[in-house]
Amino acid sequence: MWFSVGVLSSAEPPTFKRDIAPIFKAKCQKCHGFLVKQKGLSLRSLKSIRKGGESGAVIVPGKPESSILVQQLSLPTKNPKRMPPATEKLQLTAAEKKLIARWVKAGAR
Template structure:
């Protein structure tokens, strides 16, 4: 009986995570979704300088395509490889958002962005997605 009850509780926890998108604690392995999980972060912290009229470094962060195309320094994200993605590097070294700008990106959000990029299928060799 005890064992069965535990299994039941476990199921409740897992379905709760899937619905709530509890990314901050890194407990779920589901890939974050661009529209639902990632864009709200960019919207709050990046897009006022990277989209519409202002485009710092010529980078528009409003769509996946424009992120992959990137800005003056090349692609902002490298599919399937967060470690080699400029966007992650700049947040990690606290260069983006620029110093003294608020709000900054939290550690939990940075982890979410890393997961999002790492979960992308890599571009086939020889294509432009490098």
């Protein structure tokens, strides 16, 4: 598992505004933003993220392993639920995936 205990417990908790919003803005909002909301999901604000999408909640604060937003980042490229879709040029780096998991683990604030 890439969200190993060492990574998740490292000191400073990531914050939405400082650490996560720039990633979502660059790599997700084209499809989950103001104009387009694929699967009913907007990743523009903490409020819209907590509201979730058609599947319901996409994050469970404190539990990255139960959060579909976190799970879908690491699906095999062939899976249509993998985010961002494998056809996208802008993919997440391993460090960004870890940061998102750490943010959820720390309560997604």
